[in-house]
Amino acid sequence: MAKEGALDELLTEVLSRYDNSPSPHLKEVTCAAIRHLHAFAREVNLTREEWFAGIMFLTQCGKISDDVRQEFILLSDTTGVSTLVEMLAYDASSSSLTDNTVLGPFHAGGSPDREFGESMLVDPDDGDRVVVRGVINDVDGNPIEGVLLDCWQNASNMFYAVQQPGIQSADNLRGIYHSQADGTYEIRSIRPVPYPIPSDGPAGDLLKKNGRNWWRPGHLHIWARHPDYKDLITHVFDVESEFLDGDAVFGVQRSLIREFKPDDGGELSTTFDIVLDRA
Amino acid sequence: MAKEGALDELLTEVLSRYDNSPSPHLKEVTCAAIRHLHAFAREVNLTREEWFAGIMFLTQCGKISDDVRQEFILLSDTTGVSTLVEMLAYDASSSSLTDNTVLGPFHAGGSPDREFGESMLVDPDDGDRVVVRGVINDVDGNPIEGVLLDCWQNASNMFYAVQQPGIQSADNLRGIYHSQADGTYEIRSIRPVPYPIPSDGPAGDLLKKNGRNWWRPGHLHIWARHPDYKDLITHVFDVESEFLDGDAVFGVQRSLIREFKPDDGGELSTTFDIVLDRA
DSSP states (O other), X not given: OOOHHHHHHHHHHHHHTTTTOSOHHHHHHHHHHHHHHHHHHHHTTOOHHHHHHHHHHHHHHHHHOOSSOOHHHHHHHHTTHHHHHHHHHOOOTXXXXXXXXXXXXXXXXXXXXXXXXXXOOOSOOOSOEEEEEEEEEETTSOBOXXXXXXXXXXXXXSOOGGGOBTTBXXXXXXXXEEOOTTSEEEEEEEXXXXXXXXXXXXHHHHXXXXXXXXXXXXXXXXXXXXXXXXXXXXXXXETTOTTTTOOTTOOOOGGGXXXXXXXXXXXXXXXXXXXXXXX | OOOXXXXXHHHHHHHHTTTXXXXXXXXXXXXXXXXXXXXXXXXXXOOHHHHHHHHHHHHHHHHHOOSSOOHHHHHHHHTTHHHHHHHHHOXXXXXXXXXXXXXXXXXXXXOOBOOTTOBOOOSOOOSOXXXXXXXXXXXTSOBOOSOEEEEEOOOTTSOOGGGOBTTBOTTTTEEEEEOOTTSEXXXXXXXXXXXXXXXXXXXXXXXXXXXXXXXXOOEEEEEEEETTEEEEEEEEEETTOTTTTOOTTOOOOGGGEEOOEEOTTSOEEEEOOEEEOBO
């Protein structure tokens, strides 16, 4: 084991090279990353072989990534870093605001506009039909009109439309809803099912080697946007879904779990009210 | 800013998923990496935009890497992590052992055997001719016979042969020397010149944006191997070279710097004795 003093000197020398950085913020982030990298390597007494395995792991994560597959996001999701960044960005913990959660890798822009109460199911699917409805308010309880609810969800075969071009219709289980003057919205869809995250790459390998599962509980994604309010990226989880206690990407918040029950019209439905923060 | 308590809970939840890992050592390394990643993100209050820029940075490092270009090694080199790993692997700080330094990305297997005193310069080159000679001993001062000295160096045009297939001969400035019964070895080559590390990728971008240089001082690589001794990966640096105080990859050790002076035979030469550690 090399002397701690020599290792400290090395770190000091590395950090000193940033003394004249023209970008104070980039310097701060870069130097923090370097300090934590050194601390990690020293803590585990990283061997040459482990170091090289790490280099190859990261290289493979880059190689396997493309327009529809992002292995570094998967790695970030499965280590809780994505959730951490969301928590840093949007803190609902001490207020009435709706909790947020991870974006995930399956959102796509350009979803079609949907009418109040329209179903976003386009393709044949034997899943249970469900309704998600609620009111969107500000923190003072005033309804917000014209909120865009960008929604997306997987089909009963477990895949999102973006994962199956040519198999699912491009617009299947995707849609943009709008809140009405009284703040209400209504989405028709199918009951979401659990699904495995892509596990055939380096991030999945690492989960498997550590004995971790690579499944997510069933959920509907909602990204709420309005010019006067902060973006809210969240999920609606089904209380009956498997994996609520073991979500591979740490997206579950207790406050986001709902029960689907038959409503007065005989439909399986749940209420998901939303509170947005002023921008 | 999210409450520290909620961020601590998230980390605890993530780490708990490794409780049943079948690989205790992989678990230790993975959990340490996760703890340091979380600590980094919290320390700099990482935004969604910065997080995404980081994801794209790592992805590009993977994309640009191939058989002869390894951007993650470059990143490791330029952040001092490669040197750190070498220091952890081989501690010469409290003994008479020869100091080690980074391997670098330009070593290739299969260099030709060279005779005692043979030049490893194959192609035309207007660089100064030099001799590097010395004795290889164990820590008790006993000469070691049959040590393989795997040597490689850049040409006066700044490039290594592996970087210029079809331009330089494959064996140019590469060779494997062998120590004699009295432990002596003798290498003929050219005076090494400083060179820039590849700076046209993400690792180089990061150096430039932080105002860092991307040059290395002139050096000859030696990788000493013998079945009974620990591998030594080191450099011989030229005291007259530029960038000795600013090596972009933190490879310079004071003990490895030498002066080339005319010897009795009129050749520009230096002495580089080597002490190896028993395996």
